[in-house]
Amino acid sequence: MLDVSRTEARALEAVDHDSVAALLIELLAIPSVTGSDAESDIQHVIGKQLHAWGLDVDLWPLDLGALSDSPGFPGVEAVRQEAWGLVGTDWGSTPEPVLILQGHVDVVPPGDMAKWSSDPFEPTLIENRIHARGACDMKAGVVANLAALRAIKRSGIVLRDSFAVHFVIGEEDGGLGAFGTLQRGHTGRACVITEPTSGTLITGAAGALTFTIEVPGVATHASTPYAGVSAIDAYVPIHRALHDLQTQRNRTVEPLMREYPIAYPIGVGRVQAGDWSSSVPDLLVAEGRMGLRIDEDPAAARLEFEQVIVAVSERDPFLRDHPPVVTWSGGQFDGGQLPAGHGFRDLVATAAADVTGGRRPRERGAPYGSDLRLYQGAGIPTLHYGPGDVRLAHGPNEAVDVDEVVRVTQALVLSVVRACGAVA
Numbered sequence: 001m002l003d004v005s006r007t008e009a010r011a012l013e014a015v016d017h018d019s020v021a022a023l024l025i026e027l028l029a030i031p032s033v034t035g036s037d038a039e040s041d042i043q044h045v046i047g048k049q050l051h052a053w054g055l056d057v058d059l060w061p062l063d064l065g066a067l068s069d070s071p072g073f074p075g076v077e078a079v080r081q082e083a084w085g086l087v088g089t090d091w092g093s094t095p096e097p098v099l100i101l102q103g104h105v106d107v108v109p110p111g112d113m114a115k116w117s118s119d120p121f122e123p124t125l126i127e128n129r130i131h132a133r134g135a136c137d138m139k140a141g142v143v144a145n146l147a148a149l150r151a152i153k154r155s156g157i158v159l160r161d162s163f164a165v166h167f168v169i170g171e172e173d174g175g176l177g178a179f180g181t182l183q184r185g186h187t188g189r190a191c192v193i194t195e196p197t198s199g200t201l202i203t204g205a206a207g208a209l210t211f212t213i214e215v216p217g218v219a220t221h222a223s224t225p226y227a228g229v230s231a232i233d234a235y236v237p238i239h240r241a242l243h244d245l246q247t248q249r250n251r252t253v254e255p256l257m258r259e260y261p262i263a264y265p266i267g268v269g270r271v272q273a274g275d276w277s278s279s280v281p282d283l284l285v286a287e288g289r290m291g292l293r294i295d296e297d298p299a300a301a302r303l304e305f306e307q308v309i310v311a312v313s314e315r316d317p318f319l320r321d322h323p324p325v326v327t328w329s330g331g332q333f334d335g336g337q338l339p340a341g342h343g344f345r346d347l348v349a350t351a352a353a354d355v356t357g358g359r360r361p362r363e364r365g366a367p368y369g370s371d372l373r374l375y376q377g378a379g380i381p382t383l384h385y386g387p388g389d390v391r392l393a394h395g396p397n398e399a400v401d402v403d404e405v406v407r408v409t410q411a412l413v414l415s416v417v418r419a420c421g422a423v424a
Helices: 006-013 017-028 038-054 064-068 136-156 178-185 231-249 298-314 317-321 344-356 372-377 400-419
Strands: 056-061 084-090 097-106 124-125 130-132 165-167 192-193 201-205 209-218 268-273 283-289 324-327 361-367 382-384 398-400
Touching: 017 038, 017 130, 017 136, 017 400, 038 056, 038 084, 038 136, 038 165, 064 178, 097 136, 097 178, 097 400, 124 201, 136 165, 136 398, 136 400, 165 178, 165 400, 178 372, 192 231, 192 372, 201 372, 209 231, 209 298, 231 268, 231 283, 231 298, 268 298, 268 382, 298 324, 324 361, 344 382, 344 400, 372 382, 398 400
Parallel strands: 097 165, 097 192, 192 382, 201 361
Antiparallel strands: 056 084, 084 165, 124 130, 130 398, 201 382, 209 283, 209 324, 268 283
16 A cells, blocks of 8 residues: 555554454345345444444435425435434534445345346355455445544544544435435545446446336227327337437537447337237336436437427328327436546545556546536535446345455544544
């Protein structure tokens, strides 16, 4: 390791590999699927640990009705009966935290169970890799935040300036938890979100808009299709037009996004049509996601999308008189970016390099929406740096390497100690 003071070395020595693995396994066993009761349960589990470490803990029920009526509400896709926010603060000399470590505790459903080698909520350790739903997205990042805090506490270091950890629900379906946390007044001077970044520094996140397209048809018996109009057939040219729109929108790509084959994807993830196999379907519902540029106005993107649907409909004899209906459902993610030249990137990049003894991590953007845009929108300089490979997220046999979680934990320890300073 390079340029590590005695105080920093003491904190780094308190990062324990086996304890990191054990904590990750414990949290992965909680099936905190977005919108489920376990999404709230895990907040209470983590909250107890923060209490034990002596932090000032704010664990509160989110007022779902009031938040949904608030300006800038990011939208949701899951139905919840309750939701909880969780912030732990280690108060020092500053009236607000100098640094925030943030992570979301919710995970997506496991999908087809037959494609998993083991139960997705019974974590499996194989050759230093832990397999489970949420292993990289992003309970490894949550554990890195907790393990960094624990190491600082175990080392006996007292931070000079204030420091906080934010644990949020609902990131996967729009950012409800982060929105509610910021609405409650929990702010800071800078924030690291420990989403999986594969050893890179992500300083900009593209946006993403969830859409629903309802395409009409005319039902009739399947033996007389000429007497009706199939909603599936009516949808096909719309699907092609969305592919063309994706191609058009990716002709010009921002510098942070140039490494991606498709920087701003438009994809349909779910299609439902008809209610009987022997009937011509009279309705097709397509749900999908439109990727935004980091600096793009969501309203302009929505208008561009809707104009494409209108143009397709005007060329079709049936859709011209029976136009599809577009609604913007579910999560609505703006893009967000750390300001150019901001010194916060140097703090985290240098800490990461000092842990590995190698080069500073390269900088890039993320082709997905995240809580970054909410923190950045609240005036908090924010970036992503965390363990795991996002390409494994949301898939079967999702996994993360424990050594990588440890390395990120060590980089976070250095970032916190250097940002906040130490008095003991």
